[in-house]
Amino acid sequence: MHLRYSYRVYPTVGQRQLLARTFGCARVVYNDALALRKAAWKADRSRIPTGAPAKAVITDAKKTDARSWLGSVSVDALQSSIRDLDTAYRNFFDSLSGKRAGRPVGLPVFKSRKDNRQSLRFSRNGFRLRGNGKLNLARIGDVRVKWSRALPADPSSVTIVLDPSGRYFASFVVDIEPDHLAELDTEIGIDLGLTTYAVMSDGTVIDNPRFLRKAERKLKAAQRALSRRAKGSKNREKARRKVARAHAKVADTRMDWLHKQTTRLIRENQAIYLEDLNVRGLARTRPAKSVHDAGWSTFRRLLTEKAARYGRHVGIIGRYEPTSQVCSACGVLDGPKPLNIREWTCGACGACHDRDLNAARNILAAGRADRLNACGGPVGPGVAIPRRARPVETGTHRNAGRTGRKPRAAGATGIPVLQRGEDVTRR
Ligand SMILES: [Zn+2]
DSSP states (O other), rough: OOEEEEEEEEEOHHHHHHHHHHHHHHHHHHHHHHHHHHHHHHHOOOOOOOTTTHHHIIIHHHHTTGGGGGGSSSSHHHHHHHHHHHHHHHHHHOOOOOOSSOOOOOOOOOOTTTTOOOOEEEEHHHHHHHHTSSSEEEEEEEEEEEEOOOOSSSSSEEEEEOOSOEEEEEEEEEEOOOOOOOOOEEEEEEEEOSEEEEEESSSSSEEEHHHHHHHHHHHHHHHHHHHSOOOOOOHHHHHHHHHHHHHHHHHHHHHHHHHHHHHHHHOOOOOEEEEEOOHHHTTTTTHHHHHHHHHHHHHHHHHHHHHHHHHHHHEEEEEEOOTTTOOTTTOOOOOOTTTOOOOOOOOTTTTEEEEEHHHHHHHHHHHHHHHHHHTTTTSSSEEEEEOOOOOOOOOTTTTOOOOOOOOOOSSSSSSOOOTOOOTTOOO
């Protein structure tokens, strides 16, 4: 399996200038190749075969006055840039034909000098790892690397990234064998939320760290300072860096935290079940900032990646399972409950439920059933959850805040109803 390993690198001033030049050349080559493909398509609907533009935009272009400076940078980085364009096109066509899963991929777009994040890639021929721990890049030189952890295998490529806050990173691709952990018999269902980050079916709770909310005052101050600086001035650039650094700090802390949580979950459980939350849809609704801050999709991605690596199972159960409406003790569908109902008593069996814990238990049951189904085994006596039912609660589901559906009238059942526009995250 291919994994990425990223390290901070510290190029010297001279190396930064060389890198800046290479970023620029790689971008020009990319854009030239893209323009070539677009023109061919416009002229006679023809698709230039993969790899063909390389000669035109690198080898031949170098001989012209307008592009002679391409000769001053690593040809490997330029070729990689064109291969990246080929990949972008392939992803686009695969997405069109349905060969590629996930959300639709758009056509490649031109890169700009003003892009916040600059990157370039070196193939196996373009870099070398020195015995003294330095990273040798073609036409750049030996760059100092902070090896925060060991590389597990020989890398097949390296991408050099300059992030908006001015930091450089080297991201290596390594191909390693999965490293399966000893099998366990623990399984867990996780209910993700905003009040508490996660509630597990065994009753443990992970608090929501709210990194962005905590840093908000500082960020706002930096943002205000930036908006007061004159456009194009040196001080504006400094202020922009400051904002970017503050954002990077939040993102780093969040990532670090997510890594710790997911590693622990993977170590302790053989199977982990989650609900399929429509994060993109959710992020458009009111608590968007909180949703982004929670980083649910990263949480899920990290879990899935680590599960593949360590021989664990991550099951995602359907978006429309009414996990918070069913009693996890007897399986009776008790009906929708507004988000401010944190506890309820089952009308059928009298069990008293914490809303999130009950949902986590239902997620575990649904996940188990899916997994057994997939394995062809018998479906266990877990809780039967009606398939088609759609939850109507506002909150962590897709229809949250989108429909104009009126909340059920309060009073009829004695349940207070959440009004539209009320902040569901604050209580
Ligand atoms: Zn019950």
